[in-house]
Amino acid sequence: MPSPRPPDDETTPHSLLPLPWHACLYLPPGAEATAAPPGTLTTIAEQFSPRYERHHDGLVSIDVSGLDRLLGPPRVIGEELRREAAAHGIRAHVAIARTRMAAMVAALAHPGLTVIPHGEEAAALAPLPIALLEKIISSSDAAPSADSASSALAAFKHWGLKTLGEVAALPPADLVARLGRRALEWQAMARGDDVRPLVPTLAEERFESTIDLEWPIEELEPLSFVLTRLLEPLSTRLERRDRGAAVLHVLLRLVTRLPAPAPGSGSGRSAASGWERVVYARRLELPSPMRDVRTLRTLALLDLESHPPDAAIDRVTIVIDPTPGRVLQHTLFTRAHPTPEQLSTLLARLGALMGQDRFGAPATVDTYRPGAFVMAPFSTEHRDTSPQPTAPSPQPLHAALRRCRQPVPARVAVADGRPVRVTTDRRGFTGGSVVRAAGPWRTSGEWWTSGSSGSGRSGGLVGSGQAVAAGGAGETHPTHATHPTSWNRDEWDVSLSDGAMYRIFQDRETEAWFIDAIVD
Amino acid sequence: MALARAHLESLLRARQLDRTLTTALPPLDPRDEAALAAAGITALDATLGGGFPRGQLSELVGPRSSGRTSVVLQMIAAATSRGELVALVDVLDMLDVESAASAGIALPQLLWVRGHVVVNAGMCRDLNQRALEQAIRALTLVLQAGNFGLVVFDAAEAPAEAVRRLPFTTWMRLQRMVEGSQTACVLVGAEPMARSSAGLTLRLAGIGIGIRDQGIGISKGRDEKGIVQNGVGSSGASRFGNQLFDGLDFTARVVRARAREREEGSVALATTA
Numbered sequence: 001m002p003s004p005r006p007p008d009d010e011t012t013p014h015s016l017l018p019l020p021w022h023a024c025l026y027l028p029p030g031a032e033a034t035a036a037p038p039g040t041l042t043t044i045a046e047q048f049s050p051r052y053e054r055h056h057d058g059l060v061s062i063d064v065s066g067l068d069r070l071l072g073p074p075r076v077i078g079e080e081l082r083r084e085a086a087a088h089g090i091r092a093h094v095a096i097a098r099t100r101m102a103a104m105v106a107a108l109a110h111p112g113l114t115v116i117p118h119g120e121e122a123a124a125l126a127p128l129p130i131a132l133l134e135k136i137i138s139s140s141d142a143a144p145s146a147d148s149a150s151s152a153l154a155a156f157k158h159w160g161l162k163t164l165g166e167v168a169a170l171p172p173a174d175l176v177a178r179l180g181r182r183a184l185e186w187q188a189m190a191r192g193d194d195v196r197p198l199v200p201t202l203a204e205e206r207f208e209s210t211i212d213l214e215w216p217i218e219e220l221e222p223l224s225f226v227l228t229r230l231l232e233p234l235s236t237r238l239e240r241r242d243r244g245a246a247v248l249h250v251l252l253r254l255v256t257r258l259p260a261p262a263p264g265s266g267s268g269r270s271a272a273s274g275w276e277r278v279v280y281a282r283r284l285e286l287p288s289p290m291r292d293v294r295t296l297r298t299l300a301l302l303d304l305e306s307h308p309p310d311a312a313i314d315r316v317t318i319v320i321d322p323t324p325g326r327v328l329q330h331t332l333f334t335r336a337h338p339t340p341e342q343l344s345t346l347l348a349r350l351g352a353l354m355g356q357d358r359f360g361a362p363a364t365v366d367t368y369r370p371g372a373f374v375m376a377p378f379s380t381e382h383r384d385t386s387p388q389p390t391a392p393s394p395q396p397l398h399a400a401l402r403r404c405r406q407p408v409p410a411r412v413a414v415a416d417g418r419p420v421r422v423t424t425d426r427r428g429f430t431g432g433s434v435v436r437a438a439g440p441w442r443t444s445g446e447w448w449t450s451g452s453s454g455s456g457r458s459g460g461l462v463g464s465g466q467a468v469a470a471g472g473a474g475e476t477h478p479t480h481a482t483h484p485t486s487w488n489r490d491e492w493d494v495s496l497s498d499g500a501m502y503r504i505f506q507d508r509e510t511e512a513w514f515i516d517a518i519v520d
Numbered sequence: 521m522a523l524a525r526a527h528l529e530s531l532l533r534a535r536q537l538d539r540t541l542t543t544a545l546p547p548l549d550p551r552d553e554a555a556l557a558a559a560g561i562t563a564l565d566a567t568l569g570g571g572f573p574r575g576q577l578s579e580l581v582g583p584r585s586s587g588r589t590s591v592v593l594q595m596i597a598a599a600t601s602r603g604e605l606v607a608l609v610d611v612l613d614m615l616d617v618e619s620a621a622s623a624g625i626a627l628p629q630l631l632w633v634r635g636h637v638v639v640n641a642g643m644c645r646d647l648n649q650r651a652l653e654q655a656i657r658a659l660t661l662v663l664q665a666g667n668f669g670l671v672v673f674d675a676a677e678a679p680a681e682a683v684r685r686l687p688f689t690t691w692m693r694l695q696r697m698v699e700g701s702q703t704a705c706v707l708v709g710a711e712p713m714a715r716s717s718a719g720l721t722l723r724l725a726g727i728g729i730g731i732r733d734q735g736i737g738i739s740k741g742r743d744e745k746g747i748v749q750n751g752v753g754s755s756g757a758s759r760f761g762n763q764l765f766d767g768l769d770f771t772a773r774v775v776r777a778r779a780r781e782r783e784e785g786s787v788a789l790a791t792t793a
Contacts, residue, residue: 336667336702337605337667338605338665338666338667338668339667342665342666342667343665345665346661346662346664346665349661350633350658350661353654353657353658353661354633354634354635354636354654354658355636358633358634358635358636359631359632359633359634359658360631360632361627361628361629361630361631361632362615362617362620362627362630362632363617363627363628364617364618364621364627371616371617371618372617373617373618375632376628378628378631379628382605382628382629396791397561397587397590397591397594397789397790397791398590398593398594398619398622398623398791399590399767399768399791400589400590400592400593400616400619400620400622400623400791401589401616401618401619402589402614402615402616402676402677403614403615403616404614405613405614405637427679428677428679495585499583499584499585499726500583500584500585501584501585501768517616518584518585518614518677519585519768520584520585520586520587520588520589520590520676520768
């Protein structure tokens with residue numbers, strides 16, 4: 001049975017506010033929808049009301065309350081909407097009703113213009129096929145409920161229901177008992193009742209700020225003040241919208257005086273045209289949403305220090321790509337980590353100081369190459385891992401290596417096939433007689449790759465000791481782009497008379513000896 | 521008068537101006553995890569009274585192959601297992617990532633800053649001095665960021681003269697930066713470098729030269745303290761059991777501890793390959 005409707009006056013039972021009118025525009029899939037540029041329906045809706053909700057590119061709900069005083073009765077509003085759609089080259093389904101849901105169902109079901117009088121929503125929707133319900137849910141509801149809706153529709157069909165009216169007439173208590181509480185929402189949809197109010201879609205706000213400088217600036221220090229002035233209002237706006245900056249664009253207009261035209265060249269260039277202006281753009285992808293002015297300014301300045309503009313600046317523009325803000329829940333029971341802002345600033349400073357490829361998180365590589373590793377970007381977001389309830393059990397102390405990133409050439413005296421003395425010319429690696437030696441262990445690899453023949457000494461040197469990759473910003477650059485990748489060597493662990501212990505190796509192609517690592 | 525003095529002293533205490541760098545710090549509570557960073561090596565932690573102190577510069581010094589790297593990697597592994605972030609400023613870019621992974625370090629939690637090294641500096645030896653100063657600046661940035669559980673400055677293979685050439689005020693400044701924070705800052709070197717700024721100095725030394733055949737240790741040397749565990753298991757600086765490298769034996773001795781009443785204590789340690 002349809003639920004009882006309020007009396008046919010223009011107010012709700014509990015308020016003196018007039019009941020709203022809702023319109024819905026639907027552009028069915030097809031050639032027209034494909035040809036229409038994205039956002040056409042939104043553009044049409046904007047011309048009628050600021051309160052509209054975009055469900056997807058082909059379905060828009062509009063709150064048209066109050067337009068009757070401007071345009072006339074609902075049918076006239078609907079005609080105007082159709083006319084506007086035609087002006088944009090599309091034939092949209094238009095429906096107007098007191099409830100958003102009724103308008104949406106009618107627009108999905110009927111081409112042309114449909115106007116549902118007040119109080120007749122359920123009756124108007126009752127003969128519509130039940131398959132519409134799935135379309136409505138996929139258009140208007142959260143995705144996770146789509147699966148449960150499909151199973152419920154299957155149940156409805158199994159029960160022999162064919163129309164929305166039959167669904168609306170089911171006893172609610174029995175329906176909930178069989179299909180859960182979500183069934184009440186589906187039943188309300190079948191009646192044309194709103195399960196939630198219209199949520200207006202806000203136009204994408206552009207976070208941009210520009211300042212023209214009276215005198216061009218050439219140093220980065222004064223630019224710091226300019227950036228602060230630009231970023232402060234942007235940060236405030238971001239905070240109001242609960243947004244953070246995902247990407248920071250710094251656009252600098254650089255001004256350069258062109259060389260004076262040669263006399264008599266006839267170019268006729270005026271004094272004003274003797275300046276060339278180009279825009280120098282930098283783009284900073286921030287690792288986490290942030291809106292702290294100091295952090296953003298520091299990051300922008302550090303980036304500009306690394307990539308300084310080559311001319312004076314006379315206009316500064318900051319554009320921020322927003323993203324939803326970050327919600328943090330701190331805890332009393334875990335150790336505080338540096339905040340993403342602190343880590344981002346630290347990484348930017350380290351990048352400016354050391355170079356982008358000189359810091360990060362190490363990672364192992366699936367290879368037998370001695371000393372291979374890759375550098376991964378150090379994450380600025382670290383989950384608060386709860387401390388273990390009991391202290392971790394002590395692990396056995398493993399002997400570690402200190403790797404010589406470039407193996408140290410060594411002179412090795414060999415007797416009976418074993419090294420007996422190791423010396424080098426390198427300062428700090430004096431060497432001595434071998435007290436004890438373990439080995440050899442033969443290792444080789446990637447000899448099958450093309451161009452990998454390590455001819456000469458450098459081939460063995462680089463191929464045996466060089467790291468596979470030392471990437472900046474998480475990029476890995478295998479060395480085989482520039483160096484041979486194969487290695488072929490005999491390794492020894494030797495303990496020398498000076499008390500030090502080394503891992504040395506002999507390159508089997510060049511027969512040269514190198515110190516590869518220190519056992520420490 | 522007494523009230524005014526007490527008030528003045530409390531103000532100085534609040535601003536950490538009530539002591540000099542050479543003044544003994546208040547003793548640390550070994551049960552206080554917020555004050556100590558356990559190294560994850562039971563014998564060493566017992567000797568240190570719970571671990572390395574937070575909010576102080578600590579030093580881990582010793583010659584080559586004295587177990588410095590093994591201890592440092594174990595410390596980092598223990599810190600990452602506690603969920604802490606760790607920064608390693610590797611002055612000469614010598615970290616072996618496989619060793620780090622073997623030690624059980626959660627590598628994503630390790631910020632590795634690799635120094636620039638000129639292999640053959642030749643006439644331009646100042647280049648490596650500049651690399652050292654650059655690494656100090658990187659260490660400063662990391663300490664300024666704060667909230668790292670452990671920060672390691674590894675200058676173990678840096679030339680001693682280059683380290684000595686660093687201004688003494690460098691270490692005082694670093695000590696002031698780390699003071700009062702939850703960060704344990706460990707300097708690794710061949711010799712003590714932070715001098716009076718150091719809170720704890722741990723000296724490592726290999727225990728002579730030992731030879732092991734078929735897994736049986738034969739002691740051939742002693743360290744200056746005579747710490748030898750009856751020949752087997754920890755009698756040699758390196759163990760080659762049946763021609764296989766088996767690990768290192770070394771001692772760790774506390775030579776300086778500002779926050780301890782007694783500055784003695786040593787422990788014999790052994791690594792496995």
